[in-house]
Amino acid sequence: MDEDVIVSAEWLDAHREDPNVVVVDVRDAWEYDGIGHVPGAVNVPFDAFRGGGEEGMLPPEGEWAALLGERGIDETTTVVAYDDTHGVFAARFLVTALLYGHDDLHLLDGDYSAWMREHETGTEAPEVEETTYAVERPADSPLVTIEDVAAAMDEENAVIVDTREPAEYAEGHIPSAVNLDWKEVVDEETRGLKDREAVAGIFASKGVTPEKHVVLYCNTARRISHTFVVLRWLGYPNVSFYEGSLTEWKAADRPLESGDADD
Numbered sequence: 001m002d003e004d005v006i007v008s009a010e011w012l013d014a015h016r017e018d019p020n021v022v023v024v025d026v027r028d029a030w031e032y033d034g035i036g037h038v039p040g041a042v043n044v045p046f047d048a049f050r051g052g053g054e055e056g057m058l059p060p061e062g063e064w065a066a067l068l069g070e071r072g073i074d075e076t077t078t079v080v081a082y083d084d085t086h087g088v089f090a091a092r093f094l095v096t097a098l099l100y101g102h103d104d105l106h107l108l109d110g111d112y113s114a115w116m117r118e119h120e121t122g123t124e125a126p127e128v129e130e131t132t133y134a135v136e137r138p139a140d141s142p143l144v145t146i147e148d149v150a151a152a153m154d155e156e157n158a159v160i161v162d163t164r165e166p167a168e169y170a171e172g173h174i175p176s177a178v179n180l181d182w183k184e185v186v187d188e189e190t191r192g193l194k195d196r197e198a199v200a201g202i203f204a205s206k207g208v209t210p211e212k213h214v215v216l217y218c219n220t221a222r223r224i225s226h227t228f229v230v231l232r233w234l235g236y237p238n239v240s241f242y243e244g245s246l247t248e249w250k251a252a253d254r255p256l257e258s259g260d261a262d263d
Helices: 009-015 029-034 061-069 088-099 112-118 146-153 166-171 196-205 221-233 246-251
Strands: 021-025 078-082 105-108 158-162 213-217 239-242
Touching: 009 078, 009 112, 078 088, 088 105, 088 221, 146 158, 146 213, 146 239, 146 246, 196 221, 213 221, 221 239
Parallel strands: 021 078, 078 105, 158 213, 213 239
Antiparallel strands: none
């Protein structure tokens, strides 16, 4: 996952009929069937891959492999995912794939509402030839533990980022964490990201810069995932994320701070 991770609607329109490209719609089945979808897209509803395994937010490896194989996706497929919520649910699909060893991953800039303004839509599900998906986890994972986050609090060149809403952050957050609500980088009019320079400026204003080790946390995996994807798009080389909850953080006798981000 690199700076090409986010692709435009024009890019998708030009590549969606490529036999090695599979477009994944992560909305509910009723939306995919009833409202329509990008022509040729397969449906993998968010609830089909959210948590449920021994690793918190990740689905069991076997279930994940079966889910993708049934939709004609193997580990070499170019995957482009989208939703209708500014990409936050689709980002979780992509990060799950990344954690299970998939490399060629892309997020549609914008969402289905943005796509349908100027591009063709369809209601027919494509005919899919099932395949076998092989999970091969990467040697280096961005997932970190409570202990890793605690160590980052004292790391001179690290910044911890809370991706929740400001009110949630104010109620309690990991000490030294800065707050960056994932929606700050979204353009409500286009439904996609603000331009690269503007997004980079938003992160920089919080002290989140490329030379730092960035550690993300939240209380929902999808919000962490969206920010993670955006940082990779910006070229940040060292981004980690903690998927445990603040309840787990407190249960481990770790401290919390309260107050607004600008206090």
